[in-house]
Amino acid sequence: MDAEKLKQELIAYSKTIGVDKIRFTTADVFQELKERLKQQQENNYQSGFEKGTIEERTEPKKLMPSAKSIIAIALAYPSRLPNAPKSTKEEPRGLFCRASWGMDYHEVLRDRLNKLAAFLAERVDGFTYRSMVDTGELSDRAVAERAGIGFSAKNSFVITPEFGSYVYLGEMITNIPFLPDEPVEDSCGTCTKCIDSCPTGALVQGGQLNAQRCIAYLTQTKDFLPDEFRSKIGNRVYGCDTCQLVCPKNKGMDFHLHEEMEPDPEIVKPLLKPLLKMSNKEFKAKFGLISGSWRGKKPIQRNAILAIGHYxxxxxxxxxxxxxxxxxxxxxxxxxxxxxxxxxxxxxxxxxxxxxxxxxxxxxxxxxxxxxxxxxxxxxxx
Structure with a gap:
């Protein structure tokens, strides 16, 4: 097997199935991430949504003993909402974050990763792999950073030169020894706009996030929202985009490359009052296909009530x-x-x-x- 030839063939194929960026890295231990995760744990900055032990999250061979390399992919998503409906005091609307626009990105990226796996399985005897999107043990951000998809920015997102940080990330551990790509140089420089603009001070320092204070995390909790965050949530019913919106690297970045990711204005900027009495069946029918529905109706309704109070x-x-x-x-x-x-x-x-x-x-x-x-x-x- 000529791994380099196969790599080039896979890159060419990825473009035909709607993968916007593909890069490769080793299956070595993510040592720097391991230290950062230990620090996160010590400081109680974790969200509680993380999967696996620190070892499983930083050692690919713990997840797949035959691992030789990791394929990282990125798909760009829209940042602007065409024909956005207006919100008024008496007919207020909430807002889902951009990462929850369109079809659930987990499904979209799994589709692309499955197609890449099928492509490789046809060409390599004994091919084994393990794919992950967001909910797996590996850090999508750490894999993407080492593979050269983009650099890990102070707002804790991966910023790509082509699409800014408006990208979904996924990865595939494989037993094929692909040659790794070079990382992208960090170009945040002295800019601290994201840190300065975070509504709750969740960005403790460049690249370190206190998830317990992050609005994106808080909107997904199911208990009473702590008092100090109620005036900060505004009309957000799921997620937060502030640290992406203020980033100079995202200026002018708005890509509508995938039909599945196109937002329905009435879903991603919904009227708040109908949310108050919505049944589970109605909620699933309207919001079930977007990633922002994964925690169910209760957090969205709680946030809608807070937003109505805000208005x-x-x-x-x-x-x-x-x-x-x-x-x-x-x-x-x-x-x-x-x-x-x-x-x-x-x-x-x-x-x-x-x-x-x-x-x-x-x-x-x-x-x-x-x-x-x-x-x-x-x-x-x-």
């Missing part, structure tokens, strides 16, 4: 009162009470007081008290 949308108060009084989920009842208080209508405060008498869940009662504090603040300032 102070008075027309939503009757719906919020109904949630506060009748929803079986404490997080939704309590968050609704907080949002009613934030909006600030007299009938809203009256409803909170009435509900407080009947409420037995302590955390929900605390949220109701927080809602009533807005009335007190209003009275003190007017």
């Amino acid at each position: 102070k949308s008075t027309s939503a108060v009757p719906d919020l009162i109904e949630l506060m009084e009748q929803d079986p989920r404490p997080v939704i009842r309590g968050t609704a009470a907080w949002a009613i208080g934030k909006i600030g209508l007299p009938e809203g405060y009256e409803a909170i007081r009435n509900a407080l008498v009947k409420e037995r869940e302590e955390q929900v009662r605390e949220e109701m008290e927080k809602g009533l504090q807005f009335e007190q603040q209003y009275a003190e300032t007017h």
